[in-house]
Amino acid sequence: MLKKIVYFLAIVCYTSPVMESYHSVHEYLKNGGHEMNIVCDLHMHSALSSCALEEMTPNNMVNMALLQELTAIAVTDHNSCRNAAAVMEVAQGTGLVVVPGLEVQTREEVHVVTLFQSLDDALAMQEE
Secondary structure (H helix, E strand, C coil), X not given: CHHHHHHHHHHHHHHCHHHCCCCCHHHHHHCCCCCCCCCEEEEECCCCCCCCCCCXXXXXXXXXXXXXXXXXXXXXXXXXXXXXXXXXXXXXXXXXXXXXXXXXXXXXXXXXXXXXXXXXXXXXXXXX
């Protein structure tokens, strides 16, 4: 689990506009860069989830994340990743990292937030 969290944070760092001209976080810091603040919301529901407000459209989700100065968000609707692509598209060019995910309900009715490296991985999980 820790390895996956570190991998996720590496993705956030390397896709940040601050890192565009550097090959690694170490190189960034070595060349006078400052420590990065990474602020994420890794459990967001769009209007597709019954518990979310109708106003949670892809556009509103991205704009609210930008207003809150978030580095990354994860779209984790209940048993669906159908809105992740739209949120990712709206976020293009903003510097906001959007992680596709699902909030999966198990047979025991436990809710588990799952995050994926790609939209294709999330879609494959949704189909299972």
